[in-house]
Amino acid sequence: MADVSDKMEGKTPKQLLGAGARAYATSNYSAAVQYLSRASEMTVAEEGSPTHDSLGEIYFLYGKSLLELSREEGDPLGDVVPKDVAVMQEAEEEEDGTTKEDRGSDDESEENGEGEDDDDDEEEEEGDEEENENQEELNKTEGENNEGTKEDKKSEQNIASATEVQINGEDAKSHKSENDKTATSENAENAEKSKDEVKDDSSEGAKAGSSGSGENEEESASDLQVAWEVLELAKIIFTKRGEEAKPDLAETLITLGEVSLESENFESAVNDIRDGLEIQKLLYDDTDRTLAETYYKLGMALSMNNKIEEAIENFNRTIQLLKNRIEKLKDGQKSIEKKEVDEMRQLIPEIEEKIVDLRNYTEEVRCFQSCKLSLFEPDMQGQMKDKAEV
Template identity: 40%
Template sequence: MADVALDPQNSNPKELFGQGVRAYVLQDFDTAVKAFSKASELLAAEHGSDVHDSLGDVYLYYGKSLLELSRKESGPLGDGVLKNVEEESETEDVEENEAGEEESKPVNGETPKTEEEDDKPPAEGETDQKVEESGSSEEKKEGEETEDELTDLQVAWEVLELAKRIFTNRGTEGKKNLAETLIVLGEISLESGNFTSAIEDMTQGLEIQKTLFGNDSRTIAETCYKLGGAYSTNGQIDEAIASFNSSYEYLQNKITSLKKDEKESNSEEIEELNGLIPEIQEKIADMKNLKTEIANKMTSSVEDETAPKTNGSAGASSSKQVNDISHLVKRKRKEDEAKEENPAKRPSP
């Protein structure tokens, strides 16, 4: 698939937007991001506002391109987060190992300092030098953190929030794009691990779509599928099953509508939709199996916790009874010993 050539000298926002859309369709997300970024800057400067109505569509495609670019670079959902954590852990381990090696190695041919030498007060000028080095190191870390904050997902979130404001101001005409913006915001939250926010945004977008499309909408089917994935990731199994079932129903309705239309051009779409059905059915089956597995584990856990308590209680009761019997035996034994020690009370032969 050929990449889209972007003219760096082009200052026409309309042309840049068109090139960006083409690049997005061709999955050349890096070029798309560059085109939409430049187009948005030019339009904002032209109109003197970053929430001008003309920026709505540009922001929406800009956010979608950034999301896809982030997915492309980070991998599937979840892998990016785990990868970052592992990389940070590995980096810390490497830094600790390198620090240990540097301490054990001689510096400029000199042997490492002993504890006695470390206890000696620093020479004049050394303290100031260390403070300066410490300050520059902290400034460097702050700079690195600032750079790390500017991720593709964060920029996508910011531009989509602007798009959300623009489409909300459009009223009824902006509902379709507003719904799509909310769903993409939900996908960004899902990628970032904020599952509750993802579910809220996707649900809000889905409710708007239901007012715009019929019960055979492929768009709604796709949204229900995404929402099902968000629910399953958040551990809401019943809600996930319901969402996947809704996606299945909308696709079945779409297939039925296409068959009634009896157009030759519909055959390819029908075949494509039929290919999606097994995947959704598999998701539903997986969720049901997971639900059964969780229920079985909970039942087994309750039984395991109940059994030791019953045995322990019985054992304690039994032990108490033994102690009581032992107490009685001891009393009897003391009485017998008292009788033997007092011969006057013994019966005469």
């Protein structure tokens, strides 16, 4: 995070809230988090309560900033480095057994001239002849020594194949079961050992602190946890305020749903966003873009929660509300209205494509389930027939 501690010196909570709001508006979420964190600490110290009415806006913006910061840090490099290309290059280097340094040294050796290459080739040919002679002698001795072992291997293979052919015999069953038990017990012991090793390593890593991507994941999870906590406090404060704070309460609930969605707590995300939507439906009409955005977020939460049909319904509702908004603004002369209309017209095809993808996914799932049932159907019929004969 960028250090803004010097800028916070001597500022009041209200000034810090203003600075945090400006940082949030300019997408400087790291600075916003620091400003708002300090503002909340000072206000709690001054008022003596973590749910004082003056903390509502601070908590709300603090939670939104933490949410955006966690999203931002989820992919810190963005599109600067094409990940797939980098991974493919590393894989190719491992397969070839070469690195950038190795390739660089090869290039330098090629630049040294052809005369040296010719001398090296002659030496390599002489070495290859000697190695071939030595290899022939080794092969002869190994062939003599391995004559007996080959016969033993053949007899073992014959025994193994006879065991597999006589799978219905008592001796084969008992022999196989004993081997299976031995293998199972050995595998279990090895699994327990590996589990203990993994636990020890993970505990040591947790104590010492992880590095790289693991460190980013821990920081992101911490940001989301704090975001959820301060938004819950904001919800309490806005609920106490009553009717005048209904818009803020709805926004807080929806943001809580987004935090749950990022944390993969999809059921909670659906419930919070739905609660916020119910409040907004009482506040806004069918031409307000706020409603369209909330229906879209609810559709995303439902799709992640595997409630496909409900998700499609909410996406369709989003499209209808966007069309209502376009119809209202289509004759507007202001540049900001024209820009909004253009944005919404671009959004509609994207949402329609998402609906098509969800329908295709549903069809694939149904096809898979029907194919799975058809595979088991003959076996079920055979079992029923056997029971009837008995």
